[in-house]
Amino acid sequence: MEIFDKIGKKATEAYKITTDKTGKIAKETKLKIKMNNLKSDISDIYEEIGKRAYEKHNLKENVELEKYFEQEFTEIDVLSEQIDSILKEILELKDKKQCEKCFTNIDKECKFCPNCGAKQEEANKVVHEVEVVNNDNESEN
């Protein structure tokens, strides 16, 4: 009977690995969709800025860009940060991370970047930041 227990155990382990992998792919797909939505939000804001800037030009009104588009610029900053976090999360799923200095995708376990030699921070910190951002976006589902 013992041998059957062992086979059973191995099968369960294999099943766990498979579902883990499928879960990761599903999660990656979800993250990519989320990222594309954010990118299209940014495009919408660019369009809005362009339209309003042209209107001002037509009316021959001089506006101070920094002030006139303050809200739009801030929104783009926020959305860009969210995209960065999602990119990190996707890399994390693949057991990869981005070198903070040269932005090469490197192995999560690397203590030093193989490309530029920069010392790498502990991966845990990145995971934590990503989880915080993720919780904000989860509410719409």
Ligand SMILES: [Zn+2]
């Ligand atoms: Zn590097």
